[in-house]
Amino acid sequence: xxxxxxxxxxxxxxxxxxxxxxxxxxxxxxxxxxxxxxxxxxxxxxxxxxxxxxxxxxxxxxxxxxxxxxxxxxxxxxxxxxxxxxxxxxxxxxxxxxxxxxxxxxxxxxxxxxxxxxxxxxxxxxxxxxxxxxxxxxxxxxxxxxxxxxxxxxxxxxxxxxxxxxxxxxxxxxxxxxxxxxxxxxxxxxxxxxxxxxxxxxxxxxxxxxxx
Numbered sequence: 001x002x003x004x005x006x007x008x009x010x011x012x013x014x015x016x017x018x019x020x021x022x023x024x025x026x027x028x029x030x031x032x033x034x035x036x037x038x039x040x041x042x043x044x045x046x047x048x049x050x051x052x053x054x055x056x057x058x059x060x061x062x063x064x065x066x067x068x069x070x071x072x073x074x075x076x077x078x079x080x081x082x083x084x085x086x087x088x089x090x091x092x093x094x095x096x097x098x099x100x101x102x103x104x105x106x107x108x109x110x111x112x113x114x115x116x117x118x119x120x121x122x123x124x125x126x127x128x129x130x131x132x133x134x135x136x137x138x139x140x141x142x143x144x145x146x147x148x149x150x151x152x153x154x155x156x157x158x159x160x161x162x163x164x165x166x167x168x169x170x171x172x173x174x175x176x177x178x179x180x181x182x183x184x185x186x187x188x189x190x191x192x193x194x195x196x197x198x199x200x201x202x203x204x205x206x207x208x209x210x211x212x
Contacts, residue, residue, distance in 0.1 A: 034206075096118075113145075116166055116167075120168075145200040
């Protein structure tokens with residue numbers, strides 16, 4: 001899958017994505033609890049960024065918890081929807097492997113189901129970039145699907161797409177993070193919420209940028 005294919009795919013499904021996903025946190029109590037924990041750890045330390053922000057629902061939730069937050073997404077259509085849905089938050093288009101942000105720009109980063117489109121071959125580069133833009137000790141909260149498989153969607157909600165979804169084992173993901181200079185605070189797993197989401201087991205990792 002090429003980067004432009006992923007971008008074009010999300011552009012095509014943007015409206016349906018908003019309809020199905022924008023309010024999902026209402027039905028995911030653990031996700032809210034973990035975002036609350038993230039917010040408490042960064043709100044007094046500086047700005048944070050939601051990477052792969054989609055329509056901006058995670059960024060919006062973080063702002064409601066008092067975080068100064070921005071959002072970055074590969075899809076221009078998603079960025080447009082996010083700006084319309086939550087004025088007052090800066091949303092911009094960008095590639096998490098090559099962020100338009102200075103070194104040590106952010107006190108925290110959330111990546112909720114956005115690294116799921118990054119292949120194992122490219123994860124080290126992406127996590128190296130995330131480490132670059134985080135302040136020393138800055139918090140990273142990553143969410144992903146547990147497994148070892150990959151899925152290529154060619155049709156999504158009635159739209160022709162080409163987008164890959166990668167599943168990871170929690171210990172494997174922790175290894176990628178440590179290799180990029182992160183320290184693991186905690187790994188959390190949960191079963192899927194019935195009737196709310198794709199029925200895969202989920203993992204969340206709290207990690208911090210280590211000292212230079």
